[in-house]
Amino acid sequence: MRGRPKLEDSRDKQYRVRLNGEEDKMLSYASEVTGKQKSDIFRQALVDYYNKVKINEYVPEDEDYEWEMDHLSLKRIIECPYCGAGNPMDFADECDSWSEERQMGSEITYNFDWEECECNSCGKNFRVHGYICEYPVGAYNYEDIKVEPNE
Ligand SMILES: [Zn+2]
Numbered sequence: 001m002r003g004r005p006k007l008e009d010s011r012d013k014q015y016r017v018r019l020n021g022e023e024d025k026m027l028s029y030a031s032e033v034t035g036k037q038k039s040d041i042f043r044q045a046l047v048d049y050y051n052k053v054k055i056n057e058y059v060p061e062d063e064d065y066e067w068e069m070d071h072l073s074l075k076r077i078i079e080c081p082y083c084g085a086g087n088p089m090d091f092a093d094e095c096d097s098w099s100e101e102r103q104m105g106s107e108i109t110y111n112f113d114w115e116e117c118e119c120n121s122c123g124k125n126f127r128v129h130g131y132i133c134e135y136p137v138g139a140y141n142y143e144d145i146k147v148e149p150n151e
Contacts, residue, residue, distance in 0.1 A: 017042070027041060049139055052136065052137075052138045052139040053104070053136055053139065055069070055138065056069075056104050056105055056136040056137055056138070056139075057104065069137045069138055070138050071108070071134065071137065071138060072108075072132065072134035072137075072138060072139065072140055073092075074090055074091035074092040074095065074110055074132055075088065075089070075090045075091075075092075076088075076089055076090075076091065076145065077089075078117070078128055078145070078147055079147065080119040080121060080122060080124065080126065080147075081126050081147050081148065081149045082119065082122050082124045082126070082149060082151075083119060083121055083122040083124070085119055085120065085121030085122065087117065087119060087120050087121075089114070089117070089128065091110060091112045091114075091132065092110075094112060094114065095110045095111060095112040096110070096111045096112070097109065097110045097111070098111075102135060102136075104135075104136045105136050105137055106135070106136075106137055107133065107134070107135035107136075107141065108133070108134050108135070108137070109131050109132075109133045110131060110132045110133070110134075111130075111131045112128070112129060112130065112131070113127070113128075113129040114127065114128045114129065115127050115129075115150075116150070124149070124150075124151060125149075125150040125151060126147060126148060126149050126150050127147070127148045127149075127150055128145065128146070128147050128148075129145075129146055129148075130143065130144045130145035130146050131143065131144060131145075132145070
């Protein structure tokens with residue numbers, strides 16, 4: 001056997017993806033912390049998203065079904081506006097949600113307003129409010145989370 005075996009499905013499709021500054025920072029951070037290539041992070045995120053979409057297509061909206069759909073995690077690390085320390089928060093603990101029917105089931109928006117959060121590092125008080133949206137069920141759609149100092 002000589003040379004490389006021919007790949008059955010070689011990576012010859014190319015996409016150009018535009019990122020804004022914040023998205024680029026997220027990609028660099030995820031790459032540095034995990035030691036993974038940026039392109040692998042895109043591919044792996046795609047597989048994760050694909051599987052969630054597929055589950056939504058195949059799992060019936062039937063309460064007797066043996067599976068319960070997993071919802072999107074509302075856990076986030078929120079940076080303190082005073083000292084920058086990361087504060088773990090799970091907005092599922094206190095939020096309002098509403099849903100709209102779309103092509104593939106529900107789009108759910110979780111809205112929260114935590115007025116008095118205490119930083120676990122400097123002890124100062126701040127407010128965290130905004131929303132996280134999932135569509136299809138279990139998959140990230142978009143979010144907007146604002147952090148404001150109270151003092
Ligand atoms: Zn702090």
